[in-house]
Amino acid sequence: MGESGNAVRAAAGSTVTSLFAARAAERPDAPAIREGERLRTYGEVLERVRRLASAFEAAGVMAGDRVAIVSENRAEFLETFLAVGWIGAIVACPSWRLADPELDHCLSLVEPSLVLTSPRHEAKVRGVWRGPCWVFGDELAECIAGSAPAVARSVDPESPLLILYTSGTTGLPKGAVISHRAEIARNLVTRAECGLQPRDAFVAWAPMFHLGGAEYSLGTLMSGGEVIVVDGFDAEHIATLVAERPLGWLILMPGMVGAFADLLEARGIEPKGVRLCGVMPDLVPRADLARITKLLGAPFANTFGATETGNPPASAGVVPIGEAPEALPKTPSVFCEIRLVDPDGNDVADGEPGELWMRGPTLFSGYWDNADANAESFAEGWFHMGDVFRRRPDGTLDFVDRVKYLIKSGGENVYPAEIERVILSEPRVAECAVVRCPDERWGEVPIAFVARRDESLSEDELYAACRAQLAGYKQPKGIRFIAEEEFPRSASGKVQRHELEKRLGGEGS
16 A cells, blocks of 8 residues: 555554543543642643653653653653653553562563652652652652643554553563553443443542553543542542542442442432442452442443453443342453363363453553563463353353462362352352362362351351352362451452462361
């Protein structure tokens, strides 16, 4: 196609930042980012983004370079996303919760040209990083004020925008590379399948170094909505927002659903309007699903995705308002292709467990500087998710478990999630996690950690429920009652099973 072909490709070249700029041109006075009492309009944010992009260029940041951010949620976090994207550079987002050696690994992996941090975490960053470092607040404000607005840059939509860190099999985080193209596709899929409207407001309380904070904030800004920045899960503040503001998707992590429902009830909150709530319903007690959806007047998202895939591959389902379903089958997205395969890469029959392989436009662009992980994860032209499902005759999918959580007990495969679903169906259970324990006879056996809502619940009652619904080899060989706050959690709210396994002293022997 020659020169005309280049022109055709250029016309399809929207990026996250260019779509945000288009929304700013349409409605410059519309609210864009609110943090506490401070509100900046789309026009104001665009001006700041262009000036910040110019400051980055003056500091030597070029297309393809990495800029790392180590900070709690702040408005400047989002402005940095957009400014870095404006010049075709990449934002790396390590967690501020990391220990110093872990943070050093994350920064060394991507070799940033510049690190941005907040006053709260400046000392931590400077303890492991000797390169250029800017601090949010007055220092960044001076950079913005002293810079002329950058002109528009031509950026390939396949260029990376974000590097979000995920857990690695070696124990060190991997950097998942997400392009402008993938972010745009993820936003389209989310709005198409979750019933969100372009100008819905989003409460960005989830850490912006994670998918839930970064991706849905950027999707909102690409669509013309308002992002309300909150520094972590401030339940009282978020409950007030629910009462005062119409919202799109209210993210609630599994470990906080019950307590937030209690707060809404105690305060008598009447929602202004919520379209969708929650994530990861499989990890939420069923009674809490019914309660929170009634209180918010919104269905619960029954999606299954990952940092590497976005909301797909199973992003089209919800738990209806007021329901506490025993099963939570996932509805595959129509915007991707999937396979369920056995360990040899052969497609499995309906009802048989198989690892989910996926391909589609929301997919990430591989792991940063990790050829071995990419070769393993993308073998045969599909992304291997590491999650096991069974396909029902109607095409929906039942989540079985992570491949890495599989317990091999006496030659049989035991998936912790199957046991957890039975225990979580008991209304007096607040939380449950099943982990492996070494056993001299069986090799490994499952042990259940359980938090009770009601101290009257006994081990015998839970054993009886498991016997009624699970095969003998899947029975937990031990139940440990602990307080709900004793469950170790990651920043995204997931229980850290390896920490629970450390508490087991050969109990299964």
